[in-house]
Amino acid sequence: GAVVSQHPSWVICKSGTSVKIECRSLDFQATTMFWYRQFPKQSLMLMATSNEGSKATYEQGVEKDKFLINHASLTLSTLTVTSAHPEDSSFYICSATLGWTSPYEQYFGPGTRLTVT
């Protein structure tokens, strides 16, 4: 149980275009989802926390207008990188919690590798 999927697993886009990454909890309802960014040989950096039906809470230094997060349902959150640039190339990972039963543990998706050319 507690499986999280991401789509696509990798994507290449041209500079200036937008790209959407989906994060789904497959067998549970996720009240809270998180989005992380990981540069090569670095740790995971939390970008934002999203709760179903409300606006995402962004970490300091993360551009809200550039990284649009939508948590439309209890099983789906999306991250849209708008007007992507090469410096946005990174590995993006989402995670979800099992609601109030175990809010302290996150279940991670397999990640999406974004390359902006």
Add this chain to the structure above:
Amino acid sequence: AQKVTQAQTEISVVEKEDVTLDCVYETRDTTYYLFWYKQPPSGELVFLIRRNSFDEQNEISGRYSWNFQKSTSSFNFTITASQVVDSAVYFCALSEGTTSGTYKYIFGTGTRLKVLA
């Protein structure tokens, strides 16, 4: 201030050697959770173990063992008789509550383990 410290950036061992990965954390909470994750080259985080702040019982699972000591704020991870397949980056993470009621992870910087045949 760094809350989760993994002082070992990279460790290389020869197959069948034992290896211990160190993790030191800092928190003011009395209730918190600690995790170890493995990140192989594919990028997907693999859950290894969870410990809560009230459970200092050390655990052995196959070739893996963990040593949690609140007195020194450490949560170390040992692989016995290492294998090439153990080569990966290992992350220690602290999950603690926030003022908004959610829990957030704080990741260490990771330790890259290379097991040589």
